[in-house]
Amino acid sequence: MNCEGIQARLQDLLDGKLSAAERREVEAHLDGCGECAALATLMGPDLLLECAPDLTNAVLERTSGSACSRAHEILCESVDGTLGHVDAELLSLHLDRCGECAALAVALKRLGEDLPAMAELEPAAGFVEEVLAATLPRRSPWAGLAARWARAWTTLLARPRIAWEAGYVGTVALWLVVSVLGAPFQASTPLPSVESSAKIVDDVKHRVSTLGRRAWDATGGRGQEAWDGLQSDISRRYRRTEGALDAMRQDGDRLKQAALEFDLEESGQALKALTNDARSAWERFANAPEASDAEPE
Amino acid sequence: MADVATIVQRCRRGDALAWEALVRRYQSRVYAVAFHYLRDADEARDLAQDVFIKVYRNLDSFTGEGFLPWLLRLIRNGAIDRLRRKKARPPATDVPVEDGMQLPATGPSPEDAWVTDARRRLVYRALYRMSEQNREMILLKEIQGLNINEIADLLGVPVGTVKSRSSRARLELARRVVELDPSYGAP
Numbered sequence: 001m002n003c004e005g006i007q008a009r010l011q012d013l014l015d016g017k018l019s020a021a022e023r024r025e026v027e028a029h030l031d032g033c034g035e036c037a038a039l040a041t042l043m044g045p046d047l048l049l050e051c052a053p054d055l056t057n058a059v060l061e062r063t064s065g066s067a068c069s070r071a072h073e074i075l076c077e078s079v080d081g082t083l084g085h086v087d088a089e090l091l092s093l094h095l096d097r098c099g100e101c102a103a104l105a106v107a108l109k110r111l112g113e114d115l116p117a118m119a120e121l122e123p124a125a126g127f128v129e130e131v132l133a134a135t136l137p138r139r140s141p142w143a144g145l146a147a148r149w150a151r152a153w154t155t156l157l158a159r160p161r162i163a164w165e166a167g168y169v170g171t172v173a174l175w176l177v178v179s180v181l182g183a184p185f186q187a188s189t190p191l192p193s194v195e196s197s198a199k200i201v202d203d204v205k206h207r208v209s210t211l212g213r214r215a216w217d218a219t220g221g222r223g224q225e226a227w228d229g230l231q232s233d234i235s236r237r238y239r240r241t242e243g244a245l246d247a248m249r250q251d252g253d254r255l256k257q258a259a260l261e262f263d264l265e266e267s268g269q270a271l272k273a274l275t276n277d278a279r280s281a282w283e284r285f286a287n288a289p290e291a292s293d294a295e296p297e
Numbered sequence: 298m299a300d301v302a303t304i305v306q307r308c309r310r311g312d313a314l315a316w317e318a319l320v321r322r323y324q325s326r327v328y329a330v331a332f333h334y335l336r337d338a339d340e341a342r343d344l345a346q347d348v349f350i351k352v353y354r355n356l357d358s359f360t361g362e363g364f365l366p367w368l369l370r371l372i373r374n375g376a377i378d379r380l381r382r383k384k385a386r387p388p389a390t391d392v393p394v395e396d397g398m399q400l401p402a403t404g405p406s407p408e409d410a411w412v413t414d415a416r417r418r419l420v421y422r423a424l425y426r427m428s429e430q431n432r433e434m435i436l437l438k439e440i441q442g443l444n445i446n447e448i449a450d451l452l453g454v455p456v457g458t459v460k461s462r463s464s465r466a467r468l469e470l471a472r473r474v475v476e477l478d479p480s481y482g483a484p
Binding site: 073075076107111115116117128130131132136 | 313316317320321324325326328329332338341342345346349350353416417420421435439440441442463464467468470471472474475479481482483
């Protein structure tokens with residue numbers, strides 16, 4: 001066998017595909033032929049193992065780029081076991097050489113075990129009891145309305161300016177009732193005119209005088225004496241109250257002034273004095289007149 | 298154990314035992330999801346209660362299929378409402394926090410109680426470094442186990458979008474975990 005035939009069988013020799021007789025023949029030739037022996041050394045496994053990684057990376061850099069992105073695309077399917085046979089083999093070859101992708105593959109596999117265990121988280125004790133208390137017995141959506149109203153009112157009343165707001169709302173409501181809506185405080189019929197008022201007064205006077213005349217006729221003239229006595233009594237009682245009425249006027253002016261000046265303390269005192277004056281005036285009027293109070297002749 | 302449809306049917310008839318069983322069966326899940334969204338124990342508890350009360354009042358409208366997706370929809374909507382309200386309402390007072398200063402804890406958080414070992418704690422930390430969209434995808438698909446169609450229905454997006462988002466989310470989580478601890482998952 002010449003050199004050309006030997007060199008054609010070198011790859012089969014390295015792959016172990018030659019029969020024993022053929023191998024002996026090729027090896028005998030290599031012992032005697034320096035050129036073929038050098039070629040066989042270059043094709044040898046030691047040299048290939050030493051150079052392949054760098055060579056592969058260099059070639060990839062100058063051609064398709066890194067295969068990692070493609071590996072990432074199918075990593076999940078590989079972990080899930082849904083990857084096709086060929087892709088699985090190619091990915092396996094890549095993972096044998098790429099530590100980064102191999103770490104990701106391992107992490108993905110472990111995450112597949114760890115994540116489902118995180119599906120549940122025990123709430124604090126009493127959770128179920130609280131839910132059951134809020135739901136059982138089965139109620140209609142309106143069932144909690146009263147409780148919600150109560151809560152809303154409590155919240156409303158706890159507002160800092162509730163008194164001011166309530167006063168304002170109340171005033172507006174009162175104004176609406178009295179002035180706008182025609183409510184009970186408003187006269188249901190138009191007020192009488194001045195002329196009709198005069199007629200009413202005349203009518204009342206006529207009735208009173210008729211009544212007086214009938215009373216006069218019934219008492220036989222003694223009514224005049226009684227009437228004169230009553231007038232005299234009232235006059236005396238009124239004169240006794242004059243001092244108290246003057247004091248009431250003064251205290252009334254004092255109350256008015258204090259109210260205008262927003263002086264609450266002074267207003268309170270004036271109101272108290274006014275009340276005392278009123279009581280004093282009433283006591284003087286109500287008590288029976290004394291002899292000294294007799295009308296001067 | 299009776300299936301959910303049967304229990305719900307009994308709840309509709311006013312069976313108090315069935316309702317209690319339903320609440321007990323789903324309380325941890327509802328609370329976990331609420332906590333994932335809100336990250337506050339008290340808020341999560343309130344939301345979980347609200348969700349169960351809503352479920353109770355709307356049992357008649359439930360068709361009997363997809364109880365968990367229905368539950369998750371209620372939680373999600375409730376959480377979004379609460380977060381929106383919280384966002385609109387600024388805190389009452391501003392408390393300056395200096396570097397290194399630790400605010401006093403008010404008690405053991407569910408996070409602490411739940412994450413009992415370092416590995417889960419790590420996953421938890423990685424989870425909350427993710428984008429909201431990806432985290433929600435992990436929550437619904439990987440943690441709660443909804444299928445693609447249910448998630449698409451819940452989020453109102455096409456199935457294809459859910460698939461691609463799901464892969465992205467898983468990869469992002471894996472990257473975050475490996476960043477925090479390169480030895481994660483190693484035997």
